[in-house]
Amino acid sequence: MINYRQFKVSLFLGLLISLIKLVFILSTQDATTQASLKTVSLLLHTDVWFAPLGLAFLYFLMVTSTIYLVFRVINYSLKLFYRLSN
Secondary structure, three states: OOOHHHHHHHHHHHHHHHHHHHHHHHHOOOHHHHHHHHHHHHHHOOOOOHHHHHHHHHHHHHHHHHHHHHHHHHHHHHHHHHHHHO
16 A cells, blocks of 8 residues: 655655756766766757656656655564564
C-alpha cells in the first residue's frame, strides 16, 4: 500500500535533489561539464530532442524511488521494533 505523505515528500526531495544537481552541473566549469552540455545542446537541436529530457526524467524517477524506498524501510523497521518492544 502506498503511503501518500511519504510519496509526496519523496517527490519533493527528488525534485530538490535533481535541481541542486543541475545547478551544480551548470556552475562548474571543467572540460567534462562543457562537453556534456555541448552534447545535450546538440541533441536538443536535432531529431532526438527527447533523449536528454527522457534521461533527466529517468534520473528524477530513480532519485524519487530511492528516497521512497528508504522511507518505506525506515517505516517498516520502526513498526517492527515497536511490535517487538510490546
